[in-house]
Amino acid sequence: SQKIEQNSEALNIQEGKTATLTCNYTNYSPAYLQWYRQDPGRGPVFLLLIRENEKEKRKERLKVTFDTTLKQSLFHITASQPADSATYLCALPSQRGSTLGRLYFGRGTQLTVWP
């Protein structure tokens, strides 16, 4: 089965800086990887999906990279704001080539952006 590690449990940065979160996996390389945001007591909210043949994907202040050689995805938030404070989760399909939607999640990194 897939083991997913997110670099740290918590990350604190100052407003305006770029937050960089890491997601590493240990087994098969997935066909895609997703990032979600989760606020306390709420369900995850989908942010970005990046496919194995894509090196980078952007959405407004968000950028995701996917390095299948390193088995790693980086998630960047530029010009961070206090409103970006949340837990960020990476998720991978349950098996190589899976299109069935079964996802495995990392434990998440709790990001705090202070003014």
Next chain:
Amino acid sequence: GAVVSQHPSRVICKSGTSVKIECRSLDFQATTMFWYRQFPKQSLMLMATSNEGSKATYEQGVEKDKFLINHASLTLSTLTVTSAHPEDSSFYICSASPSPGGNEQFFGPGTRLTVL
């Protein structure tokens, strides 16, 4: 668009009773829905895949007789925790995808279950 709701948002029950949690896709049809459980400071753990009109597929280690899943329509799936015990206390979250492949999932707001 792509809104998923859950009901109830919080439930407290006595040990030994059963609790039903509903998951609805409000503005799209979902052939497949997923049920997750999340303990404090832990990741979401996939419990089962709910397929409309057929039996759910459970992940290894999840008791299908304890966690009953029914997916009677394309917009509704229910999870019933039978004979609940305090260790079943958790945050239960469902998700649904508008596409059969389920690459993009939309999550419900979750249901906090507390078993006394």
